[in-house]
Amino acid sequence: MAESGSISSAKISSGDAVSGRKEEILCQPCSRQDLQTTADVFCPDCDEFQCNACSKAHTVYAFMKNHKLVNATEVKSKPTSVDMKGMDNCEQHSKFLKFFCEDEKQLCCSTCAIVDHRKCHSVVEVQKIAGKSRPARSQLQKILEDVKSKSERIVNHTDSSKEQLSKDIKATFVEIKKMRADMNKMFDDLEAYVTRETDLFQTEVTNKLSKKRSSNEKHIADATKSLEIVDTVLENGTPSQQFIIEETLKKQVNELCKYVENECQQLQVATVSFRFDERLKLPPLPISDYVPGKLTLNYTLPETKKSVAPVVPQFKLTKITSIDLKQTGDDVGEPLYIGLDFLPDGRLVVVDNQNEKCVIYNEKLQTVGSYQLSYAPQSIVAISEEEVAITRGYHKIDFLRVSKSNDITLNRTCEVTTQYASICLKDDRHFVVGTLDNTIHFRIVSMSGEEKDFSISFPDKKYSVGTSACTYIRNTEKMILTDSHEHTVYIYDVASNTKVVVKDGQIKEPRGVAVGPSDCILVCSKGTNSIVQISQTGLILSSIKLDMNYPYRICVSKDKSVLAVTNSSKVKKKLQLFKLTGCM
Incomplete structure (x- = not known):
């Protein structure tokens, strides 16, 4: 170079x-x-x-x-080469990045293109698409310049803030030194005052307690002596002797009992406390007027940039709308919605396992679109504004386009090696899927069909259709798995390979699971007809009863403001929408 x-x-x-x-x-x-x-x-x-x-x-x-x-x-100037700082090399294979996968929006070398993207539909050479529709000054440059400008402003702000903070601290200590002498005198006088008053009070209380103790020690001795007599007569005496002792001691014992009971009712506890008043007045005022000061350490933000208060973990549900799910003319039976999810614009997409359909609902739960499938679907997840993925259970995942006008078309089918049921997004390029009849209970699948496992130890058991569901919490890398047979919810920490086992009387036959506000866990408890809210540490936060039998599947909108739930009852199947609002 x-x-x-x-x-x-x-x-x-x-x-x-x-x-x-x-x-x-x-x-x-x-x-x-x-x-x-x-x-x-x-x-x-x-x-x-x-x-x-x-x-x-x-x-x-x-x-x-x-x-x-x-x-x-x-030659206007001698040609120069550009040092790419290694950014034009593949990190995995150390080869030049010559291709771009338009399906997964990823640069790749020749090895990546063959190994990792062989199932993708559009892998093109970089030189063929480079420069197309590129502005003279790229958006990347604008963003970087904006980042640089704002970062410089932050750096300048931090410097001035540190300088001002040093000045404030110095001024604070100057003020403290000015007040120290008067404050010391105030507390010296206060100690003398408290010592005098508490000494007098302690002497008075000690005398009263000593008298009470002495009196009740005598009662203990009298009761012990009488008990010995009664025990002896009841064990060895004749009936006549037992009657005489009973009548002789009755009056004495009743008086003693009444006295002791009265003493018990009047037991007092002597305490001493001292609380400062709310305002400080310095000597030479009377000691009763002395008041302490207050130190405040605080961060402040401009009025227009105040931080949002944290969302309260618990919430309440307010029903928005509800519909009964009934068999229509072209259905083979009553609908069974085995999977549902919200699109980013608020539309709800569901898959009907019974009638092999994908259905779209608007915010009023009015049907606005439908697509006939050729198989019984297992679950559905929204990938983007106009694309969803559906698990088929038979080693395939379908990708469907859902247009703004509610038209549904099949984009592509991805073949996999395992049967999958529940599905959710792990990140922008991968799913987390729950398995069927497999001892590995959930796996990671890329959008091109590559499969890999979490580093998690699972119990040696398998789940059949409808007996478990899973979801993933991105922010904390936690996997949630329901076990309907064991009435249990498992919370797996992917990073540490640990788990929390949640068992509670409020959880019976848990089915569907979703991530709610503040990343809490929402579980359909079929046996209690309720939605149970669980913290990530396994704490039961609330249990909300529903007016439907056997809640089965649940999902939450992208902005965490709306919840959808459906059931698996043989009669009165329902689909309901609720508004999610925080509460104490």
């Missing part, structure tokens, strides 16, 4: 301040011999400006005969 400094060494400016003079390009080989000779040609292979004499070397040496010389006056 040519150094930028060699360009300036090949040129000098004759008469820098004289108009009409042109910049002169010097021969670089001559310049190294302290000679100033005008360059006549430029050799791209040698990367040099040369005079005619020096350029004759190209006719002398065989290895230079193919060099193409150009007129020096036609």
Whole structure:
């Protein structure tokens, strides 16, 4: 790579301040011999400006005969190469990035294209799409310049903030030193006052307690003596003796019992406390008027940029609308919505396992679109504003386009090696899917069909259709798995390979699961006809009863403001929407 400094060494400016003079390009080989000779040609292979004499070397040496010389006056500046800092190399295979996968929006080398993107439909060469519809000044440059400008403003703000903070701290200690003498005297007087008053009170209370203790020690002795007599007579005495002792001690015992009971009712606890008043007044005022000060350490933001208060973990549901799910003319039976999810614009997409359909609802739960499938679907997830993915259970995942006008078309089908049921997004390029009849209970699948496992230890058991569901919490990398047979919810921490087991009387036959506000966990409890809210640490936050039997599947809108739930009852199947609002 040519150094930028060699360009300036090949040129000098004759008469820098004289108009009409042109910049002169010097021969670089001559310049190294302290000679100033005008360059006549430029050799791209040698990367040099040369005079005619020096350029004759190209006719002398065989290895230079193919060099193409150009007129020096036609070269405005010596060509320079760009150091890409390794960004044009594949991190995995250390090869040049020559291709771009338009399906997954990812650069790739030749190996990536063959190995990782062989199932993708559009992998093109970079040089064929580079520069197409690119503005002169790219959006990337604008963003970086904006980031730089704002970062510089932040740096300046931090410097001024630190300076102001130092000034404030120094001023605070100056004020403290001014008040220290008066404050010390105030607390010395206060200690003397409290000592005097508490000593008097302690003496008075001690005398009362001593008298009470002495009196009740006598009661203990009397009761013990009488008990010994009663025990002896009841064990060894005749019935006559037992009657006599009963009648003789009855009055005495009743009086003693009444006295002791009265004492118990009047037990008192002596306490001492001291609380400062709300305002501080310094000496020479009376001690009763002394008041402490207050130190406040606080961050503040401009009024227009105040931070949003944290969302309260618990919430309440307010029903928006509800519909009964009934068999229509072309259905083979009553609908069974086995999967549902919200599109970013608020429309609800569902898959009907019974009638092999994909249906779209608007915010009023009015049917606005439908698509007939050729198989019984298992679950559905919204990938983007106009695309959804459906698990088929038979080693395939379908990708469907859902247009703004509610038309549904099949984009592509991705083949996989495992049977999958529930599905959710892990990130922009991968799913988390729940398995069927497999001891690995959930896996990661890329949108091109590549499969891999989490580093998690699973119990040796398998789940059949409808007996479990899973979801993923992106922010904390936690996997949630329901087990309807064990009445259990498992919370797996992917990072630490640990799990929390949640068992509670409020959770019976858990089915569908979703991530709610503040990343809480929402579970359909079929056996209690309710939605149970669980924290990520396994704490039961609330249980909300529903007016439907056997809640089965649940999902939450992208902005966490609306919840949809459906059931699996053989009669009165429903689909309901609720407004999610926080509460204490």
